[in-house]
Amino acid sequence: MNIGIVGGGIGGLTAAVALSAKGFDVDVFEQAPAFGKVGAGISIAANALSVYARLGLVDAIVRRGAMLNRAIIENHKGTLLSTVDLQRAGQATGFCSIGISRSALHHVLVSALPRERLYCGHRLVSASPMPGGITLAFDNGERRDFDVVIGADGLHSSIRRELFGDSPVRAAGQHCWRGIVKRSAVERDDIATDSGVEIWGVGRRFGHVPIGEDSIYWYATLCERAIDFEVSDFARLPSVFSMFPDRVSSLLAATPDEAISSLPLLDKVPTRQWHVGRVVLLGDSVHPTTPNMGQGACMAVESAWVLAQCLARAHDVECAFTQYAALRRARTASVTTRSFRLGRLAQPETRFGAGVRDGLARLIPDALQESMFRDLLAGVPGDETSPDR
Numbered sequence: 001m002n003i004g005i006v007g008g009g010i011g012g013l014t015a016a017v018a019l020s021a022k023g024f025d026v027d028v029f030e031q032a033p034a035f036g037k038v039g040a041g042i043s044i045a046a047n048a049l050s051v052y053a054r055l056g057l058v059d060a061i062v063r064r065g066a067m068l069n070r071a072i073i074e075n076h077k078g079t080l081l082s083t084v085d086l087q088r089a090g091q092a093t094g095f096c097s098i099g100i101s102r103s104a105l106h107h108v109l110v111s112a113l114p115r116e117r118l119y120c121g122h123r124l125v126s127a128s129p130m131p132g133g134i135t136l137a138f139d140n141g142e143r144r145d146f147d148v149v150i151g152a153d154g155l156h157s158s159i160r161r162e163l164f165g166d167s168p169v170r171a172a173g174q175h176c177w178r179g180i181v182k183r184s185a186v187e188r189d190d191i192a193t194d195s196g197v198e199i200w201g202v203g204r205r206f207g208h209v210p211i212g213e214d215s216i217y218w219y220a221t222l223c224e225r226a227i228d229f230e231v232s233d234f235a236r237l238p239s240v241f242s243m244f245p246d247r248v249s250s251l252l253a254a255t256p257d258e259a260i261s262s263l264p265l266l267d268k269v270p271t272r273q274w275h276v277g278r279v280v281l282l283g284d285s286v287h288p289t290t291p292n293m294g295q296g297a298c299m300a301v302e303s304a305w306v307l308a309q310c311l312a313r314a315h316d317v318e319c320a321f322t323q324y325a326a327l328r329r330a331r332t333a334s335v336t337t338r339s340f341r342l343g344r345l346a347q348p349e350t351r352f353g354a355g356v357r358d359g360l361a362r363l364i365p366d367a368l369q370e371s372m373f374r375d376l377l378a379g380v381p382g383d384e385t386s387p388d389r
């Protein structure tokens, strides 16, 4: 069976590795002029690392990233609100979490695939069903036929729009800036080297995560209603976060403009339709998720693994797609919904709301938070190859 994957992001590339390992013929088409030229960092949690372990990639990922032993939440006055031990939370898989630059993760995935099956500079313009397959047409004039097509082309998926009908994005009402900075350029010893830290203020949040290679990834979110400047005017960020601990302004000041990017936070209400004919969706094209739980890419990784198992096991494509959607729908919908709500809860726009939030966060015992994480990180539900099943 030959499979065409549209989109060379974390979801598409992971699916390509998982399907190639099952003996399928796989080609990946990416619109960008090169694979892996992506900015910012990302945290990859135990549930996704357990997939990468089964694909033989976990050592390379761990080597390029930084181990995150704890997820810490503070408020902007420096009060500790919660600490989750990620080693204990991920113990069912034997992994904690990793902070890594997206380009390093892409590099590991691309290196695991044959170069000649990766096509950059190929923007999909149409996907046309034909008897027994699909014809893909690209903006460079190339056309290719496949038995099966996977739409892994992200939140604004053109495959989803063309074949499934579009659905509107849901705006979280928050804007996010992201940057990467060398630790040596910041010159502070109060920035955690083994933990992801998120700092909650009024209508704004700031997070910093070590990502290996002497680098720190940071993100900053602000309620859109409070933005009275051009989002590309990065010089304004230090004043927006001036009431946060000093390390925040140090991180912002040390980051060159070209290492900063920004985007509004969006997702979509979970859908029931994951496949049509011989085309199936994967990752942000079908379960886009706000970043509040750090699980969007992890869900794409899980979905890639489950889809490969279903295609390898089932007698026909329709049956494989039905099983895949049945295994993934509820879990991804739950993460999307919880993540959206968490974004609202974590970022109230009034001082009073922030006070209530901090009080509640301190009331919930760390052990309870850890047990909630434990369920999420316990591996890939429905995966019969999982060692713990």
Ligand SMILES: Cc1cc2nc3c(=O)[nH]c(=O)nc-3n(C[C@H](O)[C@H](O)[C@H](O)COP(=O)(O)OP(=O)(O)OC[C@H]3O[C@@H](n4cnc5c(N)ncnc54)[C@H](O)[C@@H]3O)c2cc1C
Pocket: 006, 007, 008, 009, 010, 011, 012, 029, 030, 031, 032, 041, 042, 043, 044, 045, 122, 123, 124, 125, 152, 153, 154, 155, 157, 158, 176, 178, 219, 263, 282, 283, 284, 285, 289, 290, 291, 293, 294, 295, 296, 297, 298, 299, 300
């Ligand atoms: C601020 C922020 C922080 C986040 N942090 C985390 C985190 O810490 N942990 C985590 O697990 N998740 C995180 N996420 C979510 C994560 O980034 C996404 O869920 C993940 O990248 C989805 O991967 P994907 O491959 O499905 O889609 P994408 O990464 O969007 O990849 C889609 C690919 O398809 C290509 N493409 C699009 N259209 C076409 C076309 N017509 N033809 C060919 N190619 C096309 C695109 O160029 C792109 O390369 C975060 C998201 C944001 C916005």
